[in-house]
Amino acid sequence: MASPRKLPSSAARGRASPLNPLISSQETNRPWGEHQLALRRAHTKFVRNHGPINKTEITTITDEDTGQSREVVRRPNIAPFADDPDVWLVASIEEYDQETGKARHGAIFTQRVIHPPKAPVIVTGADALSVCLHDIGRVDIDYIAESLGIMPGEAEAALGGAVFLNPEGRAWETADAYLSGPVRTKLAVAEAAAVLEPRFAANVEALKAALPVDLKPSEITARLGAPWIPPMVIALFCKEILGVETSVRHIAGLGSWMLDKRAFEQEASSATEWGTARRHAGHLVDDALNASIPQIWDVWYEDGQERRKLNPEETEAAKEKLFKIKTAFQNWVWTEAERAETLSGIYNATMNNMVPRHFDGSHLTLPGASTVINFYPHQKRVIWRIITAGGTYMAHAVGSGKTFSMAAAVMEQKRLGLVNKTMMVVPGHCLAQASREFLLLYPTARILVADDVNFARPKRQRFLARAAMGDWDCIIITHAAFRFIPIPTAFERAMIQEQLDAFEAMLDDVDSDDRISRKRIERMKEGFEAKLENLGERTDDFLTISEIGIDQIIVDEAQEFRKLAFATNQTTLKGVDPNGSQRAWDLFVKTRFIETINSGRALVMASGTPITNTMGELFTLQRFFAQEILERMGLQHFDGWASNFGDARTELELQPSGTYKPVTRFSEFVNVPELIDIFRSFADVVLPADLRQYVKLPNVATGKRQVITAQPTKMFKSYQKHLAARIKAIQDRKGKPEKGDDILLSVIGDGRHAAIDLRFVAPSLPNDPDSKLNLLIENAFRIYAENSGNVYEIAPGVPYETTGAGQMIFSDLGTLAVEARRGFSAYRWIKEQLIARGVPASEIAFMQDYKKPSEKQRLFNAFNAGQVRFLIGSSQTMGTGVNAQKRLKALHHLDVPWLPSDIEQREGRIIRQGNQNEEIEVYCYATLTSMDAPMWGQNQRKQRFIEAALSGDRSIRRLEDAGSQSNQFAMAKAIASGDQRLMRKAGLEAEIARLIRLQDAHIDNQMAVRRTIQGAKASIEHNRQRVADITADLAQRMETRADLFAFTLADRSFTERKAAGAAILTAIMEAGWDDTSKIAGEFAGFKFAMKLHRDRKLLIEGSEFVIQRCNKRDLLEIPENPTPLGIIARLEAYFGRFDAELEEAEMRVTEGTRRVADYEPRLGQPFDLQGELDAKMAEMREVDIALAETKEDQASEEDEFADIFGPIGRAGDCDELDETCGDNAEGESSE
Structure with a gap:
């Protein structure tokens, strides 16, 4: 065969081969049969001489010096043209099976894949609107009128309530667009406009009908x-x-x-x-x-230094x-x-201002897309959403066809002039697949792919230059490669400085004594300072994302970018993680930059699991897509956002000392509908349950996950006693644990491993054939044998050579990685036992052995082909990015994942479009008296609420955080005892303690209500008397205005203000220390005297008038250094205030009366949660009685295996750095 490098370019280049004329002919509706025949001949000849276009050769090379092996993947027929973007178009025309090395003709060889646009039939206003939206992507009344052959005014009437003129901006919008979003704000604008232009009265009425139902105070968490x-x-x-x-x-x-x-x-x-x-x-x-x-x-x-504890x-x-x-x-x-x-x-x-928009893309015809591929309603919906709304989070369940949706959104936006050059960022193992699927859907698309060859370091600069100079529809790049594309340094510097300023402001707010919070904030600040310093050290002279011309980024598997750092005062709160990843920061900065170029369209994300763990992740998504909404609501800072949407509950938790300690943790979301309204303002949600109405999915046997239980043996119960003794030793230990000491995480980790097989904690023990590990093996082999004759197809009518169904086994515990430490591996045992039953070793694969994208794809191909029948892996290695569902018959959960999202990702591998089994089986395994079953129940409950909230169920106003975990000590005791009632007891104790505190708060509140009523009644009585007194004063008050002025001092009368004031001042200066008889008089109908306070120089200092009112004496202070007119003006102002005093007293009577009316009905109200408290206390008594009886029974049992499990107080097999005890089973990170 000729060397690939000597192949004639026309043999593989799409634009010069028969492929280009064929595509052009179909696109322009010219005869294309001859071109299709020519393509078949050319392809047949090429394959005969050189093999399939996508021929893949995989070789292993061993380094002679290090002895390390590495896999090399070559595509000899593609490699010579790797720099030619058309090579991916050519690669898309055949369907290549990597395992068999054979290729099949794609649809373009036998079918028409491209049709020219059909002339639309326009009869009604709805027809014209649909065509208008398709052609220009927005409402244009003139365009619609021309389509209908009528005047614009008539077109408005023909459209009726399908469109509205927005008075703000004077642009026409579809009804679904106008009557959604911040509708209360829009209503206020429309009402103001309707006053001047009656035409907007229809807007007002429509907006009023669209308003969300007002929430009652009892529904709002304040x-x-x-x-x-x-x-x-x-x-x-x-x-x-x-x-x-x-x-x-x-x-x-x-x-x-x-x-x-x-x-x-x-x-x-x-x-x-x-x-x-x-x-x-x-x-x-x-x-x-x-x-x-x-x-x-x-x-x-101490020693001249400050010490703190x-x-x-x-x-x-x-x-x-x-x-x-x-x-x-x-x-x-x-x-x-x-x-x-x-x-x-x-x-x-x-906050209750948002109405989610309901998009409808049914009018889309997608010009240029292959007509062989059919789109489902949810796909057209999200394509139209991206066209009209721009930034979108495609929260579509796994298997919903996100790649085609993203590709169509790119091409439609390009057709309408909404974007110029999009960059699609995908996981490394999806790069080739995404590129082929893009061109399979749009054969004429111009895409540039950053694969391992043309984005290798020596070629990176040239690739970016080609990206900048070419008129590409889309540039497809991997997550890893995306980070090498810089943005303008000045912009990133400004972004970093903004973050530094936020941390500075946070440090100003944090109490100076709170060293822990200050250190954590300072550590985060230092990370951004390091970023700022690194900006000045950039050596790669690469073109920036601006110079390349990117004006939109689309990110697949976006959960990899979910951790964006934020400033918060709650750094010590459990459940809040403010630390971010460099990957998320890099995307955030690039997105913010593109916003300055193409506002509202900078970013599209896609993921099957938008909410995975913590509260901070949801805040991150809203920062990416809804920053303007957050700022409008005053929620742009995490602490304010969390105050409105989160509840940090303080509960009493059982401690190692056996006592209870208040522990504050983020526990749940509150005001959930308003939170989800913000999320759904940019998120298009398709849940797993929704998929069945759109795509064909296999049915789950029995309709649900099947639980297979293992009975606890005497040995297992003995080990639980051993765990209990370890817990007691931890309780009895004084002070903090030192290195080597046993800790609760070890107890939990050992207990969870022991529930799988006791050999994890005592490798010398004999095999227990009835352990849940062995029950899984028996069940898996049964399915293997029963389905060995199943036939699966490469394509309709073309069966694979190998028969038999495939299975996946998931476990985050017992991996190969723990074998060295624990002396046993569930993975290895499963493989050995399956081999012993007759399964060839080559048909069993460990996912952890396949690191590179090419290795993984080869494994998936082998699994789909039936050459591998068992895949064994963890949530991290096998939960995402796995398309190996063709013959997947059964899925097994050996362990219980911590998070509902892990279960969804696992089961998304099998309940997936393209699975050729009509019915599939999902199993989970539980050892009775262990924590397996309760943990499954907890996960199921969390997932049910998450799905309900995402679906828009507004009845759910509180939602437990998916990442909240149970009390470690209570869980350890339950694992050790084998009695989940201990978990229930701990939960009841915490709930009762919480309810008692709320009861105490109710008692305090009742006391406050009583004080308020007493105070209000006293105020009413006092102010009623004041009303009577002031009324009498007003009756006695004489007018002093203008010529009615009359003033008497001692035996002298005055009718002029200045003379009267001068007389007062003279009398004061002449009076002795105690002689005030000469400065008594009458004014405005009231008698007055003086109370003097003078210094040694006889200057007036704080002297006062003593005014005799009807029922009291009042004091009126004389200001410092008064003038004659000033002192009279002060007296007149005093008497002039009587009217205001009366008004204030009457208002206080009214206010007091209203407060009494408001508060009296609340006095004596019972504690709302008294029934719940009584019920929980009754349940606690029942649990205590049952536990006491169990304890007596257990005390009578002799433990014959007490010496097998080693000494008490040793360091556990799982220390605090071993993440098999926590959320991440293998210590692998998705970041």
Whole structure:
């Protein structure tokens, strides 16, 4: 065969081969049969001489010096033309099976794949609108009128309520666009416009009908620190409940609150009832507002240096008072009807303002796309969404056809002139597949692919130059390669400085005593300072993303970019991780830069699992896509966002000492519908359950996951006692654990491994044929044998040579990596036992052995071909990016994943379009009395709520965080005892403690209500008397205006103001120290005297008029250095205030009456949660009785295996750095 490098270029180049004339002929509706025949001949000849176009050769090369082997993948027929972008078009015309080395003709050899656009039939206004949207991507009344052959005014009438003229900007919009988004804001604009132009009355009526239902106060969670709550409400809370008058300010731009804490220092209750001696209520309210967690440090000096130590008792006391203040606020904030109405109105106007848009892409014809490929409604919907709305998060379940959707969105935007050059960023192992699928859908598309050859370091600069100079529809690049494309240094420097400023502002807010938070913020700040320093050291003289001309980025498998750093005061709060990844930061900066070029269209993301773990990830997505919305709502800073949408619950958790300690952690989302409204403003959601209406998916046997249980053996129960003894040793240990000491994570890790097979903790033990590990092997082999004759097809009518079904086995525990430490591996045991039953070793593969994208793809091809029948891997290695579903019959979960998203990703491998099995089986395995079953139940419950919230179920207002984990110590005890009732007991104890604290808060609230009523009644009585007195004063008051002025001093009368004032001053100066008889008189109908306070120089200093009113004496201070006219003016102003005093007194009577009416119905109200508290206490009694009986039974059992499992107190097999005990089973990172 001729050397590939000597191949004639026409043999493989699409533009010069028969492929180009064929595509051109079909596109222009010219005869194309001859060209198709010519293509078949050329391809047959080429394959005969050189093999398939996509022929792949894989060789292993061993380094003679190091002995290390590496795999080399060559495509000899493509490599000579790697620099020619048309090579991927040529590669897309055949379907190549890497394992068999054979290729089949693609559709273009036998079918027409491209049709010219058909002339639309326009009869109605709806027809014309559909054509208009297709042709130009927006509403154009003139275009529609021309299509219908009528005048523009008539076109408006023909369209009716399908379009609206937006008074803001005067642009026409479709009804679905106009009647969505911030509709309350739009309504206000429309109402103002309708006053001047009646035509907008229709807008007003339509918007009113589209408004979200107003939320009642009982449906809104109002927390201290939520940015929508006015500062005056916080000040009123401090006054009414804490008894302190103070001032409060909210600086929205910084996301911080300013509270005058000095007033609290004078109030005794601030350091007792509402605070502690070392952190008074003012500091704690400030903590609540700014989402800080109080920490009290003991400070002393030793050897001339400051020493600091956290005081846990004082810290916990402060946290308890903080919880009390937060609870008091939530109890108080909705108690008054007027305040509740005002606040709910504010919340509805600002937070309950979004209406998700419902997109419909049914009118799209996708010119240029292969007509062989059919699009489902959800795909056209998201394509139209990207065309009209721009930035979109494609939250489509695995198997929904995201690649075709992204490719079509690129080409439609390019056709409409909305983008110029898009960069699609995909995982490395998906690069070739994404490139082929793009050209399979759009054979005429001009794409440039950054593969291993043309983006290798020596060629990188040339590739970027070609990217800049060419008119490409799309540049496809890997996640890893994307980071090598820089942005203008000045822009990134400004972005980094913005982050540094945010950290500086955060450091200003953090208490100077809070060293832990300060250190963490400073560490994050140092990371960005290092980024700034590295900018000056850039050596790669690469073209920037601006110079290349990229004006949109599309990212597939976007969950890899979910960790974006943010500034927060809550660095010590469990469940909040403010640290970010360089990968996410790089994308964020590039996205923000492209926003300056192509606003609103900078970024499209796609992922099957948008919410994976923590609260911060959802905030990250909203920063990427909804920064403007966040700023409009005042939620652009994480702490304000979390105050509105998160609940950091403090619960009593069982500690190693056996006591309970308050632990604060982020536990759940609140105000969930409003949170999801923001998410759905940019996210297009397709859940796994939704897929069945769009695509053909296999049915799950029995309709659900099947649970296979293993009975606990005596040996397993003995090991649980051993774990219990380890826990007791941890309880009895004094002080913090030292290196080598046993810890709870070890107990949990060992317990979870033991539930799979006891040999993980005692390798010398004999095999237990009834362990859940062996039950999995038996079940997997049964399925293997029963389905050995199953036939699967490469393509319709073309069967694979090999028969038999495939299976996947998932476990994040017991991997090959733990074998050296534990002396046993579930992976290896499964393989050995399957081989012993007759399964060839070549048909079993460990996913961890396949690192490179090319290696993984080769494995998937082998699995689909039936050459590999068992894939064994973890959530990290096999949960994403695996397209090996053709013959996948069964999926097995050996362990229980921590997160619902891990389960979804795992099962997304088998419940997937393209699986040729009509029915598939999903199994999970549990050892009874272990924590397996409860953990499965917990995951299922979390997933159910997540899916309901994402689907737009507005009845779910609170949602447990997917990443929240159970109390470690309670879990350890449950694992050790084999009794999940201990977990229930711990949960009940925490719930009862929480409810009792809420009951205490209710009692405090009732006392506050009683005080409020008493105070209001006292105010009513007092002010009613004032009304009577002031009314009498007004009846007695004489007019003093103009010539009615009359003033009497002693026995002298005055009718002129200046003379009267001068007489008063003279009388004061002449009076002796005690003689005031000469300065008594009458004015405005009231008698007065003087009370003198003079210094030695006889200068007036704070002297006062003593005025005899109807029922009291009043004092009116004389100002310093008064003038004759000034002293009279002061007297006239005093008497002139009587009317205002009467109005104020009457207002206070009214206010007091209203407060009594508001508060009296609340007095004596029962504790709302009393029934729940009683029920939980009754359940606790039942659990205690049952546990006591079990304990007696266990005490009578003799432990015959007590010496097998080693000494108590040793370091566990799983230390704190071993992530098999935590969220990430193998310590692998997706970042």
